[in-house]
Amino acid sequence: MAESRPQIEARGLVKTYGEHRILDGLNLSVNRGETLVILGASGSGKSTLLRSLIGLGRPDDGSVLVQGIDIFSTDRLSLKALRCRMGVAFQGGALFGSMTLAENIDLPLSEFTGLPASTRRIITQIKLGMVGLEDAMDLLPSQISGGMRKRAALARALALDPEILFFDEPSAGLDPVTAAGLDLLILQLKKVFHVTLVVVTHELTSAFSIADRLALMHEGRFLIIGSPADVQKSKDPIVRRFLDRLPEDKRKTSDFYQRFIEEEGDAQSIPEVDNES
Numbered sequence: 095m096a097e098s099r100p101q102i103e104a105r106g107l108v109k110t111y112g113e114h115r116i117l118d119g120l121n122l123s124v125n126r127g128e129t130l131v132i133l134g135a136s137g138s139g140k141s142t143l144l145r146s147l148i149g150l151g152r153p154d155d156g157s158v159l160v161q162g163i164d165i166f167s168t169d170r171l172s173l174k175a176l177r178c179r180m181g182v183a184f185q186g187g188a189l190f191g192s193m194t195l196a197e198n199i200d201l202p203l204s205e206f207t208g209l210p211a212s213t214r215r216i217i218t219q220i221k222l223g224m225v226g227l228e229d230a231m232d233l234l235p236s237q238i239s240g241g242m243r244k245r246a247a248l249a250r251a252l253a254l255d256p257e258i259l260f261f262d263e264p265s266a267g268l269d270p271v272t273a274a275g276l277d278l279l280i281l282q283l284k285k286v287f288h289v290t291l292v293v294v295t296h297e298l299t300s301a302f303s304i305a306d307r308l309a310l311m312h313e314g315r316f317l318i319i320g321s322p323a324d325v326q327k328s329k330d331p332i333v334r335r336f337l338d339r340l341p342e343d344k345r346k347t348s349d350f351y352q353r354f355i356e357e358e359g360d361a362q363s364i365p366e367v368d369n370e371s
């Protein structure tokens with residue numbers, strides 16, 4: 095269950111590209127063990143925010159504390175230690191095309207752990223097994239489907255057993271069953287490993303199914319942050335325009351999906367999962 099100590103705190107984030115103020119004094123706090131889902135129109139700055147939260151893109155102003163460490167002012171060693179506790183699955187997968195899936199997943203292991211190759215191979219097998227890709231270990235990213243690449247990116251993000259996982263667009267472009275399977279996997283990570291998750295998505299079905307809290311980005315800030323039920327009740331016209339793409343009966347929350355994990359444990363058994371985009 096979520097605890098009160100924030101794992102991530104962003105304060106007054108500002109990021110400008112040319113004339114465009116993409117982040118405009120944005121504040122954010124993510125609690126341990128919670129899943130925060132960030133929604134927003136294309137180009138609203140979701141990936142930019144995520145990059146700032148993981149220390150990849152320095153904001154023009156503001157600060158980001160991860161587990162209490164200011165990632166833009168800490169020393170290299172503590173940033174490296176912190177990065178070991180953070181997993182990131184980028185929007186496009188960002189797998190290395192000339193490396194097999196196993197080699198891709200091995201990268202963070204060989205960079206950060208100092209474990210022997212034989213041990214790393216076993217860990218790689220486990221991580222690929224977690225996302226159902228144990229038989230694809232020795233294939234190249236170009237030899238697998240888009241959905242498989244997303245799952246491989248997730249396996250790589252999980253390589254070091256992260257405490258915090260950032261996931262940009264896990265289910266965009268996937269068929270409904272594969273997308274639901276990824277949602278289930280995310281819920282299982284949360285339940286079994288108590289991972290803190292920040293997920294960016296366009297997919298409302300997915301957002302409502304995995305979120306403890308939803309946050310809608312608009313004009314460089316969050317227009318609303320709240321539980322799925324609270325967000326669903328909002329009368330703000332911009333929130334409504336965003337949400338009303340999805341019929342109310344499709345807005346199942348994580349409790350609904352959790353029952354399927356407990357009872358069936360199988361994405362195929364979820365009824366009425368729709369892939370809205």
Ligand SMILES: Nc1ncnc2c1ncn2[C@@H]1O[C@H](COP(=O)(O)OP(=O)(O)OP(=O)(O)O)[C@@H](O)[C@H]1O
Nearest residue numbers: 111114116134135136137138139140141142143185
């Ligand atoms: N490196 C960059 N240089 C210039 N402009 C950028 C850069 N990165 C992002 N932008 C601009 O910032 C805005 C926000 O981009 P961002 O990728 O964060 O949006 P997004 O909400 O993730 O969109 P999508 O839902 O399509 O992934 C866009 O207008 C984009 O063109």
Ligand SMILES: [Mg+2]
Nearest residue numbers: 140141142185
């Ligand atoms: Mg994006």
